Amino acid sequence: MESKGRFGKYGGQFVPETLMNAVGELEEAYDKYKNDPEFNRELKDLLENYAGRPSLLYEAKKMSRDLGGAKIYLKREDLNHTGSHKINNVLGQVLLAKKMGKTRVIAETGAGQHGVATATAAALMDMECEVFMGEEDTKRQALNVYRMKLLGAKVHPVTTGTMTLKDAVNETMREWAGRMEDTLYVLGSVMGPHPFPTIVRDFQKIIGREIKEQLMEREGRLPDAVIACVGGGSNSMGAFYEFIPDKEVRLIGCEAAGLGINTEKHAATIARGTGGIFHGMKSLFCQNQDGQIAPVYSISAGLDYPGIGPEHAMLAAEGRAQYVPVTDEEAVQAFEYLSKMEGIIPAVESAHAVAYAMKLAPTMNKEQIIVVNISGRGDKDVAAIARYRGVQIYE
Amino acid sequence: MNRIKEAFENKKAFIPFITGGDPSLEVTKKLLPALEEAGADLIEVGIPFSDPIAEGPVIQEADVRALSAGCTTDKLFDAISEVQEQIHIPLVFMTYINAVYTYGKERFMKRCVECGISGVIVPDMPFEEKHELAEVCRQYGLELVSLIAPTSHDRICRIAKEAEGFLYCVSSLGVTGVRSEITTNVAEMIERVREVTEIPCAVGFGISTPKQAREMAEVADGAIVGSAIVKIIAAYGEECVPHVTKYVREMKAAVALAEQGH
Incomplete structure (x- = not known):
């Protein structure tokens, strides 16, 4: 069986079985909407008139x-x-989440830029938003934490491991594995399991x-x-x-x-x-x-x-x-x-x-x-x- | 050569999980034979990982303890090989794929065979990616244990058809950890498996009480318990062995009751 989302020998989809249907559902939705004129018109409007x-x-x-x-x-x-550039990706992903019928988005953040962008898009599109951020980073970027709260998001300081970005990713994946019916993980970079590296690249x-x-x-x-x-x-x-x-x-x-x-x-x-x-x-x-x-x-x-x-x-x-x-x-x-x-x-x-x-x-x-x-x-x-x-x- | 199926022969299996090297490799060496003695039919040994994304807080902390105490993949292999002659039930590794990949797939499997390991469970390697290890496992005669989850639905048939050893049925959404109630219809998951294969099914995630273990063993072929055991290890540290074996005896007895029910 050919695994999906390979870039040469890199990439793939190494997530627990529990998440396989969630990444599959995202892939299917993205394939459906990426060439959909209505989706692209809405996204273009957001990018030009909002971002x-x-x-x-x-x-x-x-x-x-x-x-x-x-x-x-x-x-x-x-x-x-x-x-920052993060808004390009989140407007795309949160709009996609909305089309998928999700009502809640979760995200990891390092500096807080992606968290702020996600909270912003969630506020605009009426989605519940929870952001996971390493505790160390919540201290380094206290203003962004408050910014996210202002935008209506809930911020979870992550206290495991090194308490930075990688631990925030771990925790967001764990959260998603527990609740995917109404929730989309809005990943902030060209990383993670397929289809995220492709989706984020396309939006950026x-x-x-x-x-x-x-x-x-x-x-x-x-x-x-x-x-x-x-x-x-x-x-x-x-x-x-x-x-x-x-x-x-x-x-x-x-x-x-x-x-x-x-x-x-x-x-x-x-x-x-x-x-x-x-x-x-x-x-x-x-x-x-x-x-x-x-x-x-x-x-x-x-x-x-x-x-x-x-x-x-x-x-x-x-x-x-x-x-x-x-x-x-x-x-x-x-x-x-x-x-x-x-x-x-x-x-x-x-x-x-x-x-x-x-x-x-x-x-x-x-x-x-x-x-x-x-x-x-x-x-x-x-x-x-x-x-x-x-x-x-x-x- | 492979003994995993034997663990399920004419009985319901009780499968304890421990993190290798938690709180020390000395304790692991004592626990392995003690678990067998207490009634374990198969033991899952976790290779500690810095970033175990499928684990809840209890096993995450066990991984931290093991790594802080200096456990490495090599040291864990050495510890198991020192006690392998005292163990007569199958041992399987539960490991994130990065540990295998960075150790070198061939070298890893070779050492597994030398230490008497019968199979590997890789929670972050789903069906679509199992080609990463399937060939090398086959070459060394190790069984690659697959998982199905409450979200697997139509995937169950595909996964079950190619399953080896036993099928690990994840009882709940989310990560490992003790749950007061298991709400998934596990019986229905197993029915779907039975449509395509007779492979033994063991249920894991969330089981901590004898009642839960018995209920799961009634609908499946075995029950896997991790976090509840790891909690005891965390509480008693170097002195945990008698406390763990006491618990395992109770759980094994509960699972055995499920046998009589059938």
Whole structure:
């Protein structure tokens, strides 16, 4: 029997039997609605009139001049409603849940961006919403916890394991296995069991499609490189997907190297991970030789995940995309740099991509173009960055 | 070679579950023969995992205890091999697929055979993915135990047709853990199995009282009890063996009553 949802040797559907009908039902619904004109009309309306799409493609002239190399464009996903790319996926999935007759959505969240986006879409579409968030992250991102509550969601702090994103995923899967009749798990990244990696990619690929159209209009050509940060990998997959057939476009994913990939404090799955099967998928994971999942680390709660979506694992194996580690320090410098240079405060996750662009741009010439995906805005990170710099402020 | 079916021959089976290495491998080595002595017909040994998504809090905590005490896959194999001669009933591993995959499928199965393990249950490897391990299990003569759940419906026939050893019938939605009441119509699940195969069916998830064990054994061929036992281990730690065996005797007696009912 061929297993479903494979990306090369990666992917699959490794969930307990109890959940197999639930993922099957989701797959069936998605296959039915993805080409349904009415569904797509409703989604388009939500994306344009609620989320604010298309997001801007902004030419960062000062930054380009300052770095003295390639021309840099920023894809402004931070300007979306709720402040990140996560809204693209949740509007799609919550609308799908509604069509499926579900009345309740559950979600995991790391930084809180996906939780906030899910709570937002649930409020808009009259769905009950419960979000699972590692207790450690509820402290790092206390504002987002309150935001979710304001939006009417119930937030469950997860106190098992490392109390971060992977534990939140575990707990959401457990919750779903206990209640699936009226509930859809709205997964936040291009990971997990089939059909999630495909569904999330499809709802996020609008990022790359817009980049392509907008850049064609402005420059009449494709970019030389597209750069995005990678945790589970949804904003990067969204930015990359449309360019995969365009072999001349370099696709660069920036992983969280934390205190450095030669320390134990990182979340750089492609650089340091090994093959495994976890969270429903065959992919690469930070783990020990017994397959115990490692407690990963990054200053960014959104990149603090020990695995990576299976399609990224495939792109890495094929060499179609390149993945580079970026440390906390580099990300914080980029966070500060972009704020001062362009007046744009990026999410600390997105700052990982900015940091690599700062290294790459000076090695390229003025005719070349880099697009950096600013996946989210940095307001949520200001207090944490201040503390990183020794300034004690609390939200 | 394979002894799993023997566990169900002419009797209703009582199947205890323990997490390997909880609270220490020394306790595991004492528990295995003691469980047999107390009436277990087959024992499920869990390989501790950092992120056991099908487990409720009780077994999650057991996994944490085992891993904190230094249990590794190799050390668990070694511990079992040290006591294997004292054990005459079949042992099966309950393990998440990542433990097998990272250990190396071939190497894992080879060691299972060396330690006298008869089969493996992999809760996060559904029917559609079982090709990952089916071939290597066959090669080493290990039985790959399949699960059916209250949500399986039409999948039951497909799964049952290819089932090996015994069929693990998950009694309730959600994760492992003690439940005051089992609301699923387990008899109906088993009827569907019986349409295609005579393989023994054992019911697990939620069973903790002798009454529940008897009721489940009446409609099935055996009862599996995990969390209730793991709770006793958690409460008594290194001194848990007599407390566990006392409980297992009561549960086995309840299951045996179901035999007489038939």
